[in-house]
Amino acid sequence: MIVQLDNDLWFPDPRFGEEDGLFAVGGDLSVDRLLLAYNYGIFPWYSFRDYDEPHWYCPMKRFVIFPNEIHISHSMRTLIKKQRYKVTFNRDFEGVINNCSRLRFEEDGAWLGEEMIKAYTELHRQNLAASVEVWDKDKLVGGLYGVTIGRVVIGESMFSLVPSASKLALISLAQALEKGGGRMIDCQLETPHLKSMGGRYISYDEYLKILHEK
Numbered sequence: 001m002i003v004q005l006d007n008d009l010w011f012p013d014p015r016f017g018e019e020d021g022l023f024a025v026g027g028d029l030s031v032d033r034l035l036l037a038y039n040y041g042i043f044p045w046y047s048f049r050d051y052d053e054p055h056w057y058c059p060m061k062r063f064v065i066f067p068n069e070i071h072i073s074h075s076m077r078t079l080i081k082k083q084r085y086k087v088t089f090n091r092d093f094e095g096v097i098n099n100c101s102r103l104r105f106e107e108d109g110a111w112l113g114e115e116m117i118k119a120y121t122e123l124h125r126q127n128l129a130a131s132v133e134v135w136d137k138d139k140l141v142g143g144l145y146g147v148t149i150g151r152v153v154i155g156e157s158m159f160s161l162v163p164s165a166s167k168l169a170l171i172s173l174a175q176a177l178e179k180g181g182g183r184m185i186d187c188q189l190e191t192p193h194l195k196s197m198g199g200r201y202i203s204y205d206e207y208l209k210i211l212h213e214k
Contacts (some may be wrong), residue, residue, distance in 0.1 A: 001015065001016050001017065001022045001023070002022060002023060002024060002025060002049075002123050003016065003023065004024070004026050004028035004032065005025065005027035005056075005154070006026065006027075006034075006124070007028075007090065008029075009032055009033055009036060010037065011024060011037065011040065011042060011056065014042060014056075014058030014060075014204075015060065015204070016042075017057075019056060020057070020059070021057040021058050021060070022055055022056070022057050023057070023058055024055075025051075025053055025055050026053045026054065027053070027054060027056070028054070028165050029044060029054060029104065029115060029118075029119035030117065030119075031119075031122055031123060031128070031176060033199045034119060034123060034147070035128065036169055037038065037056065038147050038149050038154055039149060039202060039211070040058070040206060040208070040210075041058050041062065041186075041187060041207055041211065042056055042057065042117070043056070043057055043058075043154065043156075044056055044057075045057050045111055045129070045188075046111055047109070047110060047111055048111060048113035048114075048115065048116070049110065052194065058204070059069070059188075059204070059208075060203070061202075061203065061205070062186060062199045062201065062202050062204060062206075062207040063185050063186075063187045063188065063189060063190040063199050063200070063201055064184050064185060064187060064193065064199065064200065064201075064202055065174060065184070065185040065187060065194065065198050065199045066169075066183070066184055066185075066198070067174040067175070067177040067178035067182055067183075067185065068178050069144060069198040070170070070171055070174035070175070070197060070198050071094035071196065071197050071198040072171055072177075073196075075164070076167055076168070076171060077191040078166070079164055079168065080171070084098055084136070085134050085135060085141065085142075085162075085165065085168060086134070086135040087132065087133065087135075087168060087169065087172040088132075088133045088135065089131070089132055089136055089140045089176065090124075090130055091131075091133050092122045092131065092133050092140060092143075093121065093129070093130075093131040094121060095119065095133070095143075096131040096132075096133060096140070096144065096145045096159070097112070097117055097120060097131070097145050098142040098144070098208040099140065099143070099159045099161070100112055100144075100153065100156075100157035100159045100160060101113070101157075102114075103115075103159050109130075109152070109195060112157060115152060116163070117130065120145065120147075120156065123147060124145075127148075127207060128147060128148060128165075129145060129146065129147050129148060129156075130145065130146060130148050130153065131143060131144070132144050132145075132169040132170075132172055132173050132201045133134045133169070134165040134168050134169050134172075135192075136162065137209075140168050140171055141159065141160070141161040141162045141165050142158070142160040142161060142165020142168065143159060143165070143169050144156075144158035144159075144161060144166060144169045144170060144173065145158075145168070146158060146185075146186075147179060148154065149211060150183075150211065150212070150213065150214070151181060151183040151184075151213065152183055152184045152185075152186060152210065153182065153184075153185050153186070153212050154174065154180070154185075154186040154188070155170075155185055155186060155187055155188065156188075158170065167193070167194075167197065170185075170194075171197075172195060173185065177185065183210050183213060184207075184210050184211075189213075
């Protein structure tokens with residue numbers, strides 16, 4: 001069942017949503033609504049060309065990577081050892097999110113439009129979203145960004161302008177989380193890329209338990 005939201009700050013129980021996780025439409029992308037959503041594993045995802053209001057998803061099977069389970073291939077170990085690229089955190093959030101948008105903007109179903117960029121940039125301004133940047137000298141060549149809830153990072157999007165840059169960003173994030181006591185990276189959707197790097201499914205109940213750990 002898909003519920004129509006109003007201007008009040010609330011969400012219905014996502015357990016009664018569609019099989020793909022869609023359970024509500026409407027509302028806005030305010031910081032307060034986004035924080036409420038992410039605290040319950042809910043995220044907005046919709047084609048801004050096809051719809052004029054957010055669509056809210058909360059899959060009951062969650063595809064995640066645990067930092068200590070990140071898989072680093074032989075080729076990635078070689079790339080890291082060469083130290084060709086520099087990795088930074090929160091140095092250029094706007095550069096990362098704009099590159100993520102630009103690379104997919106003309107695709108059918110593109111979701112990272114102006115409204116979403118504005119919303120997540122505000123989250124970052126309030127220290128509620130983070131970015132990882134990969135640099136080739138002074139050029140930004142890859143990275144990712146996501147929302148931070150407690151000891152969990154909910155990955156939103158990544159990009160690469162050179163081979164393996166997004167993989168390097170993800171490995172760097174996992175290593176930083178493991179060192180700092182982080183618990184989980186939420187990948188939102190399964191891809192062959194993420195599965196090869198250690199992604200696996202857990203239940204929604206297990207996800208919430210980890211998300212709310214102090």
